[in-house]
Structures are given as structure tokens and as C-alpha cells.
Amino acid sequence: MTINRKEILEAIAKAKQNKGERKFKQSFDISIAVEGLNPKKPESRITADVTLPHVPGKPQKILFFADGELARRAREAGADRVVGKEEIQRLEGKKKEIKKLVEEYDMTVAQADLMVLVGRILGPVLGPRGKMPRPIPSTADPAPLIERLRKTIRVMNKGQLCFHTKVGDESMDDEKIADNVMAVIEEIEKKVSDAGGRLKAIYLKTTMGKPVKVVVK
Structure with missing residues (x-):
């Protein structure tokens, strides 16, 4: 065409x-x-x-699943919220709370080694809404990805x-x-x-x- x-x-x-x-x-x-x-x-x-x-x-709101250094870098890069492993585990079985969290953000990113955990606990809510996270290595700089997702x-x-x-x-x-x-x-x-x-x-x-x-x- x-x-x-x-x-x-x-x-x-x-x-x-x-x-x-x-x-x-x-x-x-x-x-x-x-x-x-x-x-x-x-x-x-x-x-x-x-x-x-x-x-x-308004630019897209970013929810970032990460721990340690990557979590720190994500906050510095302007992620709207950073959720670590312990908080992800705490959300297990709390569908109402998960829905509230997911609906507040437009795009999600997850530290690569947390993808399985995020998929198991939040996947049933993220998936149907088209909000499954993009994986990012724990050593990566999240700033370029966050900047791009703001406009995606x-x-x-x-x-x-x-x-x-x-x-x-x-x-x-x-x-x-x-x-x-x-x-x-x-x-x-x-x-x-x-x-x-x-x-x-x-x-x-x-x-x-x-x-x-x-x-x-």
C-alpha cells in the first residue's frame, strides 16, 4: 500500500x-x-x-520491576514507580491490588531475572491489558529505554x-x-x-x- x-x-x-x-x-x-x-x-x-x-x-507512565542497582538507576532515570522482588511476592493472590497497580501505569519494564516472577504473579492482569513488561538486563542503563517508552x-x-x-x-x-x-x-x-x-x-x-x-x- x-x-x-x-x-x-x-x-x-x-x-x-x-x-x-x-x-x-x-x-x-x-x-x-x-x-x-x-x-x-x-x-x-x-x-x-x-x-x-x-x-x-501527557507522557506514558512507567512501572519498573527491579532490585538493587538497577532499581536505583531506574528511579534516577525517572521511572514513575519501582517495585522490587519482595513487593512483587507480597502481591501474590491479591488480584484487586494488582489490578489497581497495573491500571495506574501505561508501560512496564522488568529486570530480566524477575520476568518469570512478574509473569507468574502479575501476568494474568498485565497480559490481557497489553502491558507485559519489556525485559532489561540488571547491568543495563534504563534511561534510554524509559525515555523511549515515554513516547511509545x-x-x-x-x-x-x-x-x-x-x-x-x-x-x-x-x-x-x-x-x-x-x-x-x-x-x-x-x-x-x-x-x-x-x-x-x-x-x-x-x-x-x-x-x-x-x-x-
């Missing part, structure tokens, strides 16, 4: 015209329909992590033939929204192609506005 930036900018302009006046700031969303995948097959359940050039709204969104099709995600808000400059749209399309197209499928159609809309189809070739 060939997508021209000019067509994306035209669709953004039309979507803004269609948004109508609301008493709140509307988000700018993208929907990508795909074909050639079998929703019943596990390989058709696609997860794509997209680093946006321009963060719409996780997009999933959850076994459906479409993807939906926020790419901006109505107050953002059209060029910045277009940058984000291009980043999402590029990553989704790569993941879908790897799974044997292809993009079918792309739509842009504001929260309460009518969808505008992006012209593709």
Missing part, C-alpha cells in the same frame, strides 16, 4: 472540519482495517509498539481485522499529527505484512467527528 503524506494531511484537515464544537479537547484517532489474516489464528493477534515523534497529552504506544488488534489508536488531539499542528500517523502506519504495515496480511483501508477522525478515509494507492 502506497501512502502519500499529502493525502494524510488532506484527511487530517477534513477530519478537523468535521469535528464539530465540543466543550472538551477531542482526540485524533486512526483506524486501520487489514485483510489476509485469519482472526482465529494466534499469529493474527498482532501487537505493535510505536514510538510517536510527538506525544499527544502499544497498538493491538486483539484478534480483529482492525487497529485503533490515538495519534494526537485537535489542538496539535497538522504536520505533527501527520508525523504520528505515518509512524503508526509504518509499524502496523510491517507487523501485518510479517503475519501474511496487508492493509485494506485507513481512517482518521476526532472523538466526536465523522471518519475520513485516507486516499491510498
Whole structure:
């Protein structure tokens, strides 16, 4: 599928015209329909992590599972919360408390040797929400990863033939929204192609506005 930036900018302009006046700031969303995948097959359940050039709204909140030196470095690098091994073990069987913790954060990272423990105790809550942690070696510098995740969104099709995600808000400059749209399309197209499928159609809309189809070739 060939997508021209000019067509994306035209669709953004039309979507803004269609948004109508609301008493709140509307988000700018993208929907990508795909074909050639079998929703019943596990390989058709696609997860794509997209680093946006321009963060719409507040940066992502990071939950970091680590002990010792890595925990210290994660705090210094700005992780919103650091949870160690003892606290992870204390959460075992406390599903309500785990849900509350998980819902407070957007992205998670875990020290590599804590991944099994995190998966066993928090996995049943993290997994369905698309928040399973990225592993990091205990000797690594967490700062670059945390900085990148602040601008990263996780997009999933959850076994459906479409993807939906926020790419901006109505107050953002059209060029910045277009940058984000291009980043999402590029990553989704790569993941879908790897799974044997292809993009079918792309739509842009504001929260309460009518969808505008992006012209593709």
C-alpha cells in the first residue's frame, strides 16, 4: 500500500472540519482495517509498539520491576514507580491490588531475572491489558529505554481485522499529527505484512467527528 503524506494531511484537515464544537479537547484517532489474516489464528493477534515523534497529552507512565542497582538507576532515570522482588511476592493472590497497580501505569519494564516472577504473579492482569513488561538486563542503563517508552504506544488488534489508536488531539499542528500517523502506519504495515496480511483501508477522525478515509494507492 502506497501512502502519500499529502493525502494524510488532506484527511487530517477534513477530519478537523468535521469535528464539530465540543466543550472538551477531542482526540485524533486512526483506524486501520487489514485483510489476509485469519482472526482465529494466534499469529493474527498482532501487537505493535510505536514510538510517536510527538506525544499527544501527557507522557506514558512507567512501572519498573527491579532490585538493587538497577532499581536505583531506574528511579534516577525517572521511572514513575519501582517495585522490587519482595513487593512483587507480597502481591501474590491479591488480584484487586494488582489490578489497581497495573491500571495506574501505561508501560512496564522488568529486570530480566524477575520476568518469570512478574509473569507468574502479575501476568494474568498485565497480559490481557497489553502491558507485559519489556525485559532489561540488571547491568543495563534504563534511561534510554524509559525515555523511549515515554513516547511509545502499544497498538493491538486483539484478534480483529482492525487497529485503533490515538495519534494526537485537535489542538496539535497538522504536520505533527501527520508525523504520528505515518509512524503508526509504518509499524502496523510491517507487523501485518510479517503475519501474511496487508492493509485494506485507513481512517482518521476526532472523538466526536465523522471518519475520513485516507486516499491510498
